[in-house]
Amino acid sequence: DSGVTQTPKHLITATGQRVTLRCSPRSGDLSVYWYQQSLDQGLQFLIQYYNGEERAKGNILERFSAQQFPDLHSELNLSSLELGDSALYFCASSPSGAIKNIQYFGAGTRLSVL
Amino acid sequence: SQQGEEDPQALSIQEGENATMNCSYKTSINNLQWYRQNSGRGLVHLILIRSNEREKHSGRLRVTLDTSKKSSSLLITASRAADTASYFCATNQGGKLIFGQGTELSVKP
Numbered sequence: 001d002s003g004v005t006q007t008p009k010h011l012i013t014a015t016g017q018r019v020t021l022r023c024s025p026r027s028g029d030l031s032v033y034w035y036q037q038s039l040d041q042g043l044q045f046l047i048q049y050y051n052g053e054e055r056a057k058g059n060i061l062e063r064f065s066a067q068q069f070p071d072l073h074s075e076l077n078l079s080s081l082e083l084g085d086s087a088l089y090f091c092a093s094s095p096s097g098a099i100k101n102i103q104y105f106g107a108g109t110r111l112s113v114l
Numbered sequence: 115s116q117q118g119e120e121d122p123q124a125l126s127i128q129e130g131e132n133a134t135m136n137c138s139y140k141t142s143i144n145n146l147q148w149y150r151q152n153s154g155r156g157l158v159h160l161i162l163i164r165s166n167e168r169e170k171h172s173g174r175l176r177v178t179l180d181t182s183k184k185s186s187s188l189l190i191t192a193s194r195a196a197d198t199a200s201y202f203c204a205t206n207q208g209g210k211l212i213f214g215q216g217t218e219l220s221v222k223p
Binding site: 055088098 | 149155158162206208212
């Protein structure tokens, strides 16, 4: 158990809908990262938050947004969903955003857009 | 886009044999990490090697790093059926991990 909790485990929804994925980082970790894993794109970095502030952005679509709350949990919001958004979404956390840090991954949320 | 490539894409071996996976990357690095992913589950960190290290061991794992060739290899010795998983190398760029495409390892009992 990595100590990172993601909910829900599975999500099935329709095109055009909006969903929210939730992540609770390991106790004490200030940095949260979101990744998307799909068959065609592999594992891709989406966005990073550190202590409530956005720290880095990857190839995150404008339809996607995220935030980190004062209690350090994070949410990833996906809107106007398309079939191609079907993927595994992982959250990871680390003590800080330092390059030397190992990232601890949650079990992921599997999103199916029908 | 992904940082680099992993080779082979898939590897099937018998229990007890050694498995070697290779990873190439494109930019300069501070460190390189290897992660394991069991089918459809979260990634588990295996080992981190710094750019000033050439080799590192952890249990049955041996990682090498050649910064001049921008490549790394992961060796799993005396493999077990429980080692069946996908293995990814990742470089850390400004805190975010950039992953390779992964090697799918199958260890047959």
